Amino acid sequence: DGGITQSPKYLFRKEGQNVTLSCEQNLNHDAMYWYRQDPGQGLRLIYYSQIVNDFQKGDIAEGYSVSREKKESFPLTVTSAQKNPTAFYLCASRDRDNEQFFGPGTRLTVL
């Protein structure tokens, strides 16, 4: 089955730690996106990548980093510089008709 997988489903981070969230897709999509979701704020774009080895900052990129070494993979690192990282993180990829397909999400909690 084609789709997007995110792991882990739940992640706990201590203060000062970096953590990496995984996002993999087998839909053969060029473009991939990371969103952050907080209650009552909808989804906000962190980073996006339109092609392998290229990515751009979204609206709230501070404290986050990404890489795009393979078409299938777009991992997100939440660094210690992100002061309020507790949130639900969603990864998506986009097809040629401009439709975005979402993964199941990772819930990150800072202890």
Add this chain to the structure above:
Amino acid sequence: AQSVTQLGSHVSVSEGALVLLRCNYSSSVPPYLFWYVQYPNQGLQLLLKYTTGATLVKGINGFEAEFKKSETSFHLTKPSAHMSDAAEYFCAVSHGSGNTGKLIFGQGTTLQVKP
């Protein structure tokens, strides 16, 4: 700049009643418009989308939406609510084809369906 406003963060309807979730957008170029649904602790699922052509768009689970350019609206409707429709709904806008495909989301509307 593009933006999306969803009127009403919570909407409550009785089972069998009409569902109406409101969405207004602003865009300087012809928009692509989307409605997504999210169940608790899950990702988003596309309900329907408008790109070009017919302004009345039919989606999954009996939902439909009408693009009204003069009103800059894309309201979501369903004639008869079912208990399984209880979820959070997001309206989103992006530029047309040939762009980055970034989606701008509204703040979401939580739909409650009462028995």
